[in-house]
Amino acid sequence: MMKINFYDVEHGSCTHIITPNGKHILIDVGSRESKSIVSHLKNTYFRYNYYGQIDQLIITHPHEDHIYDLPALCDKLKPRILHRPQSAFPIVPTQDTQLHREIAKCANDMNNEYNSPVAPENNPLNQANNGGIEIEIITPPSSETTKDDLNTFSNIIIVKYEGYKFILTGDNPKSILQKIMDRNQDNIRQKIAYSTVLLAPHHGRTGEFCEDFFKCINPFLTVVSDKSIVHTTQEETSNVYKGRGAELDGKNRYVLTTRNDGTITFEVAKNSCTVFMNTESY
Numbered sequence: 001m002m003k004i005n006f007y008d009v010e011h012g013s014c015t016h017i018i019t020p021n022g023k024h025i026l027i028d029v030g031s032r033e034s035k036s037i038v039s040h041l042k043n044t045y046f047r048y049n050y051y052g053q054i055d056q057l058i059i060t061h062p063h064e065d066h067i068y069d070l071p072a073l074c075d076k077l078k079p080r081i082l083h084r085p086q087s088a089f090p091i092v093p094t095q096d097t098q099l100h101r102e103i104a105k106c107a108n109d110m111n112n113e114y115n116s117p118v119a120p121e122n123n124p125l126n127q128a129n130n131g132g133i134e135i136e137i138i139t140p141p142s143s144e145t146t147k148d149d150l151n152t153f154s155n156i157i158i159v160k161y162e163g164y165k166f167i168l169t170g171d172n173p174k175s176i177l178q179k180i181m182d183r184n185q186d187n188i189r190q191k192i193a194y195s196t197v198l199l200a201p202h203h204g205r206t207g208e209f210c211e212d213f214f215k216c217i218n219p220f221l222t223v224v225s226d227k228s229i230v231h232t233t234q235e236e237t238s239n240v241y242k243g244r245g246a247e248l249d250g251k252n253r254y255v256l257t258t259r260n261d262g263t264i265t266f267e268v269a270k271n272s273c274t275v276f277m278n279t280e281s282y
């Protein structure tokens with residue numbers, strides 16, 4: 001079975017894939033301000049494994065809401081492998097406080113440290129190493145990225161298992177999504193078409209809604225990782241991200257939000273994909 005948790009980390013984003021062969025893959029490591037997601041992971045999944053590590057961390061882009069708990073991760077569950085948009089580094093602290101300096105320093109140190117090539121037998125992106133899950137990362141070309149807006153580095157991650165497909169995004173600007181779609185980069189149209197679940201770009205802000213991208217994905221459900229509405233455009237998110245829909249607890253749902261539904265878990269096995277809400281409160 002593959003399990004995917006979309007953690008309720010308030011405004012940020014943190015997705016956790018547990019592979020059928022017990023590997024742990026994290027996509028971004030945003031956290032609540034008051035509670036560490038990494039402490040939760042350590043207590044829940046590595047309680048009896050003092051030297052446990054996250055097998056792989058994929059950073060969509062190094063904005064703070066996607067790397068907030070990186071220092072704790074480095075300290076408690078240091079990832080074996082790191083994927084990140086290298087040209088987005090080094091980053092500068094978002095504020096001149098010890099906390100923010102520490103986050104930026106940790107991200108920059110990790111970017112410098114993880115430079116040796118990964119042997120294929122150790123790379124969790126290699127399907128054979130992760131119990132049959134296929135993972136692909138689509139990266140915007142350097143001509144379209146700028147350090148003036150780190151969101152431009154956000155990659156798109158495609159996760160496939162037993163015929164189910166999850167599309168995970170960062171804070172991808174609409175204009176770049178459209179360009180990737182227009183040139184059908186890496187044959188993206190075929191790869192994302194008719195997916196099971198989309199993690200909405202940029203926390204579901206309608207200003208970044210790319211209709212072409214979404215219509216192609218046409219998911220049963222869209223997950224939005226956000227907290228109480230801070231951007232007014234989020235009020236309209238559930239009207240815009242209307243895919244095929246799914247009946248959950250007797251209600252037709254199109255969009256699930258960590259704000260309302262807490263941590264959202266999908267369990268995927270042969271011929272079944274089950275959704276659980278309000279899981280793993282911490």
Ligand SMILES: [Zn+2]
Nearest residue numbers: 063065066171
């Ligand atoms: Zn973000």
